[in-house]
Amino acid sequence: MSTFTLADLEAIVAARAAADPSESWTAKLVASGQQKAAKKLGEEAVETVIAAIEGKKAELTSETADLLYHLMVVLKIGGVPLQDVMGELERRTGQSGLAEKASRKN
Numbered sequence: 001m002s003t004f005t006l007a008d009l010e011a012i013v014a015a016r017a018a019a020d021p022s023e024s025w026t027a028k029l030v031a032s033g034q035q036k037a038a039k040k041l042g043e044e045a046v047e048t049v050i051a052a053i054e055g056k057k058a059e060l061t062s063e064t065a066d067l068l069y070h071l072m073v074v075l076k077i078g079g080v081p082l083q084d085v086m087g088e089l090e091r092r093t094g095q096s097g098l099a100e101k102a103s104r105k106n
């Protein structure tokens with residue numbers, strides 16, 4: 001079982017963002033700006049959805065990896081640390097999703 005974490009990926013993305021864009025996809029994507037990076041994230045999301053609907057496990061695994069990597073790039077450009085996202089998820093652990101949805105309808 002892999003011990004690789006999203007925090008590890010975030011650290012790699014942060015390090016490669018400062019690399020030469022001719023040598024790094026991450027640096028190239030960061031240099032191209034949030035509009036391009038977010039569009040790429042959207043494409044990977046659609047490819048993940050298609051793999052999920054088609055029930056193809058290998059494609060779902062691979063597309064989800066692409067999706068998470070591009071999400072890390074978008075968070076990096078957006079200046080949002082993964083810790084903030086995890087903190088938000090942790091804050092929600094005390095409440096069920098259904099209760100949260102109902103609380104927004106008032």
Ligand SMILES: N=c1c2ncn([C@@H]3O[C@H](COP(=O)(O)OP(=O)(O)OP(=O)(O)O)[C@@H](O)[C@H]3O)c2ncn1[C@@H]1O[C@H](COP(=O)(O)O)[C@@H](O)[C@H]1O
Binds near residue numbers: 023024065
């Ligand atoms: N996890 C990834 C990762 N996942 C996907 N990709 C790249 O994302 C790019 C876009 O994926 P696509 O499937 O859309 O490929 P494409 O059709 O060639 O893209 P387009 O030509 O359409 O733009 C590809 O070039 C993939 O290689 C990634 N690039 C980098 N990483 C990680 O980042 C590290 C540093 O990479 P560099 O920044 O390239 O040094 C790597 O060691 C990995 O850990």
